[in-house]
Amino acid sequence: MTQSSIxxxxxxxxxxxxxxxxxEKLFTIELPxxxxxxxxxxxxxxxxxxxxxxxPISITSSPSRSNGTFELCVRRVGDVTSALHRxxxxxxxxxxxxxxxxxxxxxxxxxxxxxxxxxxxLAPLRSLINQVLDxxxxxxxxxxxxxxKRPAELLFRDELEEWAARDDVEFHVTVDRGDETWDGHxxxxxxxxxxxxxxxxxxxxxxxxxxxxxRFVIMEMLGKGIPETQIYLSLERRMKCGVGKCGHCQxxxxxxxxxxxxxxxxQIKNVPEAL
Amino acid sequence: MRLRILPKEEVPRMVQALMADYRVVGPKAKGxxxxxxxxxxxxxxxxxxxxxxxPPKVALQPPQERVARINLEGEVPxxxxxxEAEPTVIFGAHTCDVHALRLLDRAFxxxxxxxxxxxxxxxxxxxxxECLEPCDEHSFCKDxxxxxxxxxxxxxxxxxxxxxxxxxxxxxxEAALEKYATTRAATDEDMRRLNEVLSxxxxxxxxxxxxxxAELPSLLATAYDHPIWAELGxxxxxxGSCTNVCPTCYCFNMLxxxxxxxxxxxxxxxxxxxxxxxxxRVAGGExxxxxxxxxxxxxxxxxxxxxxxxxxxxxxVGCGRCIRACLVNINIVEVFNTIxxxx
Amino acid sequence: xxxxxxxxxxxxxxxxxxxxxxxxxxxxxxxGCQLTVIDSLQTxxxxxxxxEIVNFREASSEGRQDYQIAFVEGSxxxxxxxxxxxxxxxxxxxxxxxxxxxxxxxxxxxxxLKPLDEVRQYVYGEHADWYDTYPARPIxxxxxxxxxxxxxxxxxxxxVEVVKALLVGKKPxxxxxxxxxxxxxxxxxxxxxxxxxxxxxxxRAGCGAICPTYGDxxxxxxxxxxxxxxxxxxxxxxxxxxxxxxxxxxxxxxNAYRELEAGE
Numbered sequence: 083m084t085q086s087s088i089x090x091x092x093x094x095x096x097x098x099x100x101x102x103x104x105x106e107k108l109f110t111i112e113l114p115x116x117x118x119x120x121x122x123x124x125x126x127x128x129x130x131x132x133x134x135x136x137x138p139i140s141i142t143s144s145p146s147r148s149n150g151t152f153e154l155c156v157r158r159v160g161d162v163t164s165a166l167h168r169x170x171x172x173x174x175x176x177x178x179x180x181x182x183x184x185x186x187x188x189x190x191x192x193x194x195x196x197x198x199x200x201x202x203x204l205a206p207l208r209s210l211i212n213q214v215l216d217x218x219x220x221x222x223x224x225x226x227x228x229x230x231k232r233p234a235e236l237l238f239r240d241e242l243e244e245w246a247a248r249d250d251v252e253f254h255v256t257v258d259r260g261d262e263t264w265d266g267h268x269x270x271x272x273x274x275x276x277x278x279x280x281x282x283x284x285x286x287x288x289x290x291x292x293x294x295x296x297r298f299v300i301m302e303m304l305g306k307g308i309p310e311t312q313i314y315l316s317l318e319r320r321m322k323c324g325v326g327k328c329g330h331c332q333x334x335x336x337x338x339x340x341x342x343x344x345x346x347x348x349q350i351k352n353v354p355e356a357l
Numbered sequence: 358m359r360l361r362i363l364p365k366e367e368v369p370r371m372v373q374a375l376m377a378d379y380r381v382v383g384p385k386a387k388g389x390x391x392x393x394x395x396x397x398x399x400x401x402x403x404x405x406x407x408x409x410x411x412p413p414k415v416a417l418q419p420p421q422e423r424v425a426r427i428n429l430e431g432e433v434p435x436x437x438x439x440x441e442a443e444p445t446v447i448f449g450a451h452t453c454d455v456h457a458l459r460l461l462d463r464a465f466x467x468x469x470x471x472x473x474x475x476x477x478x479x480x481x482x483x484x485x486x487e488c489l490e491p492c493d494e495h496s497f498c499k500d501x502x503x504x505x506x507x508x509x510x511x512x513x514x515x516x517x518x519x520x521x522x523x524x525x526x527x528x529x530x531e532a533a534l535e536k537y538a539t540t541r542a543a544t545d546e547d548m549r550r551l552n553e554v555l556s557x558x559x560x561x562x563x564x565x566x567x568x569x570x571a572e573l574p575s576l577l578a579t580a581y582d583h584p585i586w587a588e589l590g591x592x593x594x595x596x597g598s599c600t601n602v603c604p605t606c607y608c609f610n611m612l613x614x615x616x617x618x619x620x621x622x623x624x625x626x627x628x629x630x631x632x633x634x635x636x637x638r639v640a641g642g643e644x645x646x647x648x649x650x651x652x653x654x655x656x657x658x659x660x661x662x663x664x665x666x667x668x669x670x671x672x673x674v675g676c677g678r679c680i681r682a683c684l685v686n687i688n689i690v691e692v693f694n695t696i697x698x699x700x
Numbered sequence: 701x702x703x704x705x706x707x708x709x710x711x712x713x714x715x716x717x718x719x720x721x722x723x724x725x726x727x728x729x730x731x732g733c734q735l736t737v738i739d740s741l742q743t744x745x746x747x748x749x750x751x752e753i754v755n756f757r758e759a760s761s762e763g764r765q766d767y768q769i770a771f772v773e774g775s776x777x778x779x780x781x782x783x784x785x786x787x788x789x790x791x792x793x794x795x796x797x798x799x800x801x802x803x804x805x806x807x808x809x810x811x812x813l814k815p816l817d818e819v820r821q822y823v824y825g826e827h828a829d830w831y832d833t834y835p836a837r838p839i840x841x842x843x844x845x846x847x848x849x850x851x852x853x854x855x856x857x858x859x860v861e862v863v864k865a866l867l868v869g870k871k872p873x874x875x876x877x878x879x880x881x882x883x884x885x886x887x888x889x890x891x892x893x894x895x896x897x898x899x900x901x902x903x904r905a906g907c908g909a910i911c912p913t914y915g916d917x918x919x920x921x922x923x924x925x926x927x928x929x930x931x932x933x934x935x936x937x938x939x940x941x942x943x944x945x946x947x948x949x950x951x952x953x954x955n956a957y958r959e960l961e962a963g964e
Contacts, residue, residue, distance in 0.1 A: 085472045087438035089611065089624060090425035095433075132427045132434055132622030133615025133868045137640060160640030161870035168869065174434050176427075293643055320639045322611045322629075325469035329608030329631060332655070333645070335663040340468060354581065355645060388889040388915075411887045420885035594901040594929050594936070596880035598890075612873065615864050617746035628885060633877045634927050649929065682884070684892055684901060684936045 088325055091130045091176025097151060099171055102237050106202065107167055108142070109154045111175065119152045121145055123210035124184030124316055124344040128324045129154065129162065130176030131169075137162040138321040138339070141180060142205040144212035155205040155237060181324040182343050185210050185288065185314055193286045194222035196278075196308070198299050200229045200271050200291025204237050206316050206343075207290050211245075218250055225252040225278055229271030229291075233257050233264040252278065271295065275302040282307030290316040296357045300347055313347035317356065361523040361540040362547050363514065368521070369399035371538040375446050378537075379482070382416040383448035384409055396448070404449050404516075407492035408676065412457060412604035413450045417477050418465075420628050424473055424611075427622040434622075442476040446533075449514075450485045452506040453498045453674040457604030458483065459509050463668040464607055473626070482533055487515040489558045495677030497690050500566040503674045504559075517550040565690045568697045570671070573661040580696045581654070589692070590650025592685045597630030599679035599687070600656060605664065605672055606630075631655050657692060720867065723755035723767035724798070725788055727774030727781050728808050728836065732853040733799030734758045734773055740856040747860065750867060765791060769866060771798040771849075775808040775836040782842050789843040794866060797839050797848040804923040805957035806852055808836035812960055813952060838957060847872045850922035852954065855907050875905040878925050879918050883909035891917045897940045899950055902928035921954045 098110035113119060119127070121141050130136035137160065143153035158167045166175065187210065195214060199207040214221050226245055230236045236255070245253040254274045256267040267274065271291070287303045289296065296315060303313050319331035319338040326340035334353045336342065350356035363371070375381050381396045384406040391406040393413045411420075419441075428435040450458075465474040485506060488498070498504045506513065511530030514521040523540060525531045534540060543551075568576070600606040610629035615622045629636060632652050638644040646652050664672025673689065680688045724734055738759055741747055754764035770792035776782060789795055800806030811819045812835040820828040839845055849855075849862050849872070862872040875881075879900035883890070891898045891912050898917030900909065904925050911918050924930075930951070937947045952959050 085438060085440050085476060087424055087440065087472050088469045089473075089626070090436045090438040091427075092436065093434045130613065130624075131868075132429055133613050133619070133864070134870045135613045136611060163640065165869060174432075176434070176436070318639060318641075319645065320637055322609065326467065327464065327469075327471060327607070328610070328629070330610075330629070330636060332631075332637075334655075334658070335666065355651070387887070388894060390889045390893070392887045394887070410889065411884070415887070592929075592932050592935075594878075594880075594932050595927070596878050596901040598880050598884050601881060601884035614861065614873075615868055617744060617750045617860070617864060617867075619750075619867065630877075630881065633881070634925070635876050682890065684890075685932050 088178070089323065091128070091136070091178050093174040094177045096169055096171050096173050096175060099169065102155065103235055105235075106155055106157050106237060109156060109166065109175075110151050111154065111177065112151045113177070116150045118148050118150060119180055121152065121180035121209075122184030123187065123213055124206055125180040125182050126206075126324070126339075126343060127154070127177050127179035128181065128321070129156075129166065130178070131162055131165040132176065134165045135160075135162045136176070136178075136322075138181075138324060140206035140209075140316065140343070142208050144209050144216060146213045146216040155202070155208075157202050179324060182339055183341065185344050187213065190214075190286050191220045192222065193312075194281060194284050195224050196280060196285055196287040196303070197224075197226045198228075198271060198274075198287065198289040198303070199226075200289070200295045200299070201231065201235065202237070203289070203291035203295070203316070204228060207288060208238060208241070210288065215251070222284060223252065223280075224250065225280070226254070227271060227274040227278070228253075228255045229257070229274065230255075231258045233261055254278070270298070272298050272302050275306070280306050280308065282309070286312045286314065288314045293318075293357070300357075303347075310348035310351060311346050314344055315347065315350075316343045317345065317350075318343070359525060360543040360548070360551075361525070361534060362543050363521045363523050363538055363540050365519055365521065367539050368402070368404070372396060372399035372402055372448065374537040375448070375533070379444045379446045380416075381446045381448050382413060393447070402448060404486060404514075406449070408451070408496070408678065408681075410678075411602055412454045412676070412678065413447045414454070414457065414461065414604050416445050416447050417458070417461065417481060418474055418607055418609075418628075422473065422626050423623055424626050425624040427624070428620070429615075429622060430620050438472070440473055440476045442473075442480050445477065445481045447481060447483045450483060450510075451488050451492070451676075452485060453496070453501070453503040453676040454604050455483060455485045455506045455509040456501075456503040456671065456674045457676075459670050460605045460664060460668055460672065461607055463670065467668070482511045482529060483509065484512045484514065484530075485510040487513065487555075487558075489516060489554060489561070491562050493677070493681075495680040495688075496675060497565040497677060498675040499562040500564055500570050501671055501673055501675030502570065503671070504562055515551060515554065517547065517554055520547070522547060522551050566697075567694045572697075573693065574665055576693070576697055576700060577658055577662040579700060581658075583696055583699070585692060585695055586650040586654040589653040589687055590648055592687060593632070593649045593653050594685055595632050595634060595649055595652065596684070597632045598682040598684075600630040600632055601628060602678040602682045603660075604674055604676055604678070605660070608636075631659070653687070657689070660689065661693065719750065719752040720769060721754045721764075721767045722751045722769040722771065723753070723764075723788075723792075724758065724771045724773070725755070726757070727772070727785070727802070727839070728777040729774030729799065729801040731758055731773065733849075733851075736853045736856050737771070737798075737859060740859050743856065744860050747863065751863065767791060768793045769796065770794070771796045772802050772839055773798040775801040775805045776839060776842050777808060777836045778832050778834060780832070785839060785842050794846045795839075795843065796862065796866075796872075797845050799854045800850060800852040800921050800923065800954055802839045803848040803850050804955060805836045805838045806921070806954050809957035809960070810952065812836060812956055836957065848874065850874065850904055851907055852921035855910075857908075858906050876926055877905050878928075879903045879905045879907065879909050879912070879922075881905055882907070883912045886913055888912050891915065892936075892940060897937055897942060897950070899933075901936065902930065902933045919953055920950065924955055924958065
């Protein structure tokens, strides 16, 4: 008797591979039979390369722009991501998912949205940002504060320019260290917060970035008076199953893969291992 | 529920009959200890065993298994799930280990059913055995409420001298009993002896926790920053033995390997341990439980609080295997008592 | 990964560019690990389908220098070894330390515990002056090493797994956890429970816990795990009745180089 397994991937074709920075590439992936991934912004997939391994990667494309494909923005850090970076259009990768709880977009409608991604943290937030922009009329203000270490590490530069050019997006970008190509803001992401004012009760704040960043960004958000229940963050953990069993992603009693990866600050503020 | 009587001399015949249709996994001697392993001859079964090194969980979640094969010969890789299941009888499980199966059943069923575990479970009959004596000084089943079981088995045996009484737990158990064993109906005398051995057993087991185990979740809720974790972190070798011998631990790793010809890849699942250095480290290098103290705390919170809250059944069954396996004498009973004492 | 000139000899999904060329070299060692390699060639016939051996003194007279992967067995014990090792490093895309002597300096480093003159006198007697030697070191003390295969000798299956990993361009799957893990997964009786001592709790796994499986304590030939709790291990050995000297012997049998480095 043949049974299905939640651990067996299905194979999807790379239709496009585009370098974004020295370390990050954007992969456009097509599931078999033109099937849509059917994800929510903030969810992730488990990506595998046969014989190499498997890693959780957040989905960076918006469900509103699927065209039968989805996008992953992948930094080259380990075996799986290095192998992925060596692949070309036409090659196949294993996909399981989408998994996890994403951003509750329905609860965000009508609200002002404050996005504060840091570095690669833009990848999962871009999924939500683009969905919001595609349904721009059903949200209030859209504020994006984006920080990266160096100008060369800024992701999706064409889209950043688009956001900056829009009248209905308040976009601010900063780098920790500038260079000769950079005439913009210099400083860590928290230095962008004084540039904006928000109506705290009507604002939902969303952040994702390296572990060290959360405490400081959340402090800024709380400082603006945004309630803990309206601050969303996406966490990264090691995952081997993606479905709440293997134990690797456990943050005290929470499973990052299943209960998250998107949490409200209220959910995790008393979970000591979360931040 | 009907009570049947299985004379002791019938046991080898029953095992032999079962072996024709099932993989029979039972307690066998290994040096001075016991293990649950496939039985190749009925005489190997040692129903007088005290405790096994690994729990009978090995029959349902083996230490290592293949979960998928991927054929790489064509242009598109072809995945094939591998469900390594076969009809199995777990023969002679103690009730602590039966209680542990309830937790595993819930963990592997929740949200995304794990077809590998569940298919093995579906094909497995559990024949359990009532404990009449404590296995040694480390068990604390009486505290954890696992000294007997009302469910979770297909058949349950109790030694009444020259025979076992057989409680039938399920229809599958009843059918197996009819097909594979020669039993007779219980007489009044059998019932009298059963009552006698059951009344006699309880005083032999002592309470070792200084408090009611139902208090564990609330007790631990106040103990996150207890100094005992740092102390355990100093002592702990991070060898993973405590979790690897635990009947309610089910964490695992996934390994991907490939043939030398690069034509076939395999996904392999292997037990993993939250006590190991690398368990919570992400590819970028960050380790979310780097300190041994944090890893020890994680284990005790899982056993005493988190698993119970998530799956509504005990996360520790009091078998004491982790205590026996620990070379630096980390003792779960002492840890819980210390926390209780300072609460 | 240090000194990694390429991301792997051949990437998964890439078009085949012919077999990967590998070579074997040795320094101070017993060549037992290379014997294990020869052994693995008999049990895993696909190995020679996957790679081409262009230099392997112990197995063939061919000695080509166009290799991509170099497996180096043995410790470095003389000044002049360094030059030869550097040349190998120069040529190889991937350099793998093969076995304990190359990986940790293994038993060769036992001599480091004694004065060099005394060691030379003991080994070479009246001809001591003829022979050059210095304290034994792992090859990583001289050149950057991309991967290592621990053990005295190496484990045959692990060698094959490392070759596979290099073929698909991933870090070889050498465990970072201790021998106890493999021992427990096998359902072994803990040798401490039958009155023996074992270095398994702090020694790197990957051998399948072969010594405890056959009833002997682990000698620690695969080197220590990252972040071992050495204090706790010493207490375990102390409780098992070992004297301080005996405990020291256990820690230095295969790990003298590390212990001396740590002590400095």
